[in-house]
Amino acid sequence: xxxxxxxxxxxxxxxxxxxxxxxxxxxxxxxxLTGKAAAKVVVIGGGIAGLAAAYELGKAGYDCTVLEARTxxxxxxxxxxxxxxxxxxxxxxxxxxxxxxxxxxxxPGRIPQWMVTLDYCRELGVPLEVFTNVNxxxxxxxxxxxxxxxxxxxxxxxxxxxxxAELLAKATDKGALDRQITAEDQERLLEFxxxxxxxxxxxxxxxSARRGYRTDPAAAGTPGVELGSVPSASEVFASGVGRYFxxxxxxxxxMLMFQPVGGMDRIPAALTRAIGERRxxxxxxxxxxxxxxxxxxxxxxxxxxTGTIDADYCIAALPPNILAKTGHNLGPAVxxxxxxxxxxxxxxxxxxxxxxxxxxxxxxxxxxxxxxxxLSHIWYPSYGHHGARGTLIGYYNYGSQADAYAxxxxxxxxxxAVAQGVKIHGAKYRTELxxxxxHHWRQTPHLEAAWHSMAGGxxxxxxxxLNQAAGRVYFAGDYLSHTDAWQHGAFTSARKAVxxxxxxxxx
Numbered sequence: 042x043x044x045x046x047x048x049x050x051x052x053x054x055x056x057x058x059x060x061x062x063x064x065x066x067x068x069x070x071x072x073x074l075t076g077k078a079a080a081k082v083v084v085i086g087g088g089i090a091g092l093a094a095a096y097e098l099g100k101a102g103y104d105c106t107v108l109e110a111r112t113x114x115x116x117x118x119x120x121x122x123x124x125x126x127x128x129x130x131x132x133x134x135x136x137x138x139x140x141x142x143x144x145x146x147x148x149p150g151r152i153p154q155w156m157v158t159l160d161y162c163r164e165l166g167v168p169l170e171v172f173t174n175v176n177x178x179x180x181x182x183x184x185x186x187x188x189x190x191x192x193x194x195x196x197x198x199x200x201x202x203x204x205x206a207e208l209l210a211k212a213t214d215k216g217a218l219d220r221q222i223t224a225e226d227q228e229r230l231l232e233f234x235x236x237x238x239x240x241x242x243x244x245x246x247x248x249s250a251r252r253g254y255r256t257d258p259a260a261a262g263t264p265g266v267e268l269g270s271v272p273s274a275s276e277v278f279a280s281g282v283g284r285y286f287x288x289x290x291x292x293x294x295x296m297l298m299f300q301p302v303g304g305m306d307r308i309p310a311a312l313t314r315a316i317g318e319r320r321x322x323x324x325x326x327x328x329x330x331x332x333x334x335x336x337x338x339x340x341x342x343x344x345x346x347t348g349t350i351d352a353d354y355c356i357a358a359l360p361p362n363i364l365a366k367t368g369h370n371l372g373p374a375v376x377x378x379x380x381x382x383x384x385x386x387x388x389x390x391x392x393x394x395x396x397x398x399x400x401x402x403x404x405x406x407x408x409x410x411x412x413x414x415x416l417s418h419i420w421y422p423s424y425g426h427h428g429a430r431g432t433l434i435g436y437y438n439y440g441s442q443a444d445a446y447a448x449x450x451x452x453x454x455x456x457x458a459v460a461q462g463v464k465i466h467g468a469k470y471r472t473e474l475x476x477x478x479x480h481h482w483r484q485t486p487h488l489e490a491a492w493h494s495m496a497g498g499x500x501x502x503x504x505x506x507l508n509q510a511a512g513r514v515y516f517a518g519d520y521l522s523h524t525d526a527w528q529h530g531a532f533t534s535a536r537k538a539v540x541x542x543x544x545x546x547x548x
Contacts, residue, residue, distance in 0.1 A: 071543070082106075097535065098539055114323065118528065121480065149527070151172040152299045161308065165312065172298040202238050204274040207240050231244075253268050254266060254267055326342050330370075353513065365382075375506045391433070446481065
């Protein structure tokens, strides 16, 4: 009724109130006035998009069956715990030896506040805790830029901001901005820069307590000893440390961020329970999708046997690179669009330690160290603080760096990652290590991608065949969103497909 009023101009539109239209989940009552009935739907792919589609359709009584090729649901939402085993496409088999309570989120590891993923956590009863995305005590180390030792994130930021403030303040003070802003605005700018860069009335950056302390302030008689040896502006800019600061301004990376308590896979586990495990067939590898005038037939293999399932509609939530290798009669335009979605590489390694030396020795509680080494990022755990053991992400890299590590054996990956990490953290990075587990998405069977690159984005004309139904087959996945590689993209894409399918059934 509200939608009809909006169409007649009797109610404000979503755009008028400054937000996107809210998703309305299908309900059984939708059918009460139409004389229609819920249809039978086969969902191909038990990742977040497929699970979300089945979950939402299930609210209205749709008869949904989910076919998932792997032995577990969740797709790229994969949390590795002790006892879990994987075999990659190179033939490397690993079994995690993590202790109790230790885990690695091999795929998504953080959730921004604005993403609908949090709404599903609330609805499904998945408890959350803070994920520390930016930590002033973490390090930056750019060896290729000539840095001899890592510096704290806070120290690097203080130096970059200080010198930038000094240079801009001096330019302002000498009248270089007279043609750009008024004299009054220049005074306001100077006042801002004095505080922004901690340069004071002298307009010169000489370092301050923002850089950190060699000896922390304590009781009376111990005022603290500030870090000395402030590098020159040239040295700071040459180090390249400033390239990382924009990260925390990104809309999808700004704090606060969250993670499910106990591992990211708590989300697909909750979706699986809500759908009903009897409706999900794991180990079912889809080999063919046949669209007809009256329904869809999906052929799959499971435990060495071939099976088929007939349904009124299908939601294809496989990764596009996998769907492109699956037999179908959906037409050349669909096939071309699928092939135009280019898979990307990413990998992580979890390093489990017998002590949480980064907390005791470095005072680092969560957060990320940035580096130009092929590790790219080191993540410190945002859970289990002050526990006996801890597991950090020893590398999280992409593209050619991930491919280079993937080509190594798991033992070689560990050795290479540890050798690089020692440059930042010293000997304990090696001597306290008890186990490791590495995972690479391009080498993961039935997925073979971390995310996808689509020229022009998902709304480009080339991908139009995937943004609408191909006969009775709909498509869903984070690749069909503007937040590719985030669960938010999978959820919102699934909602779009569900809405289109449900509208069609009601009509």
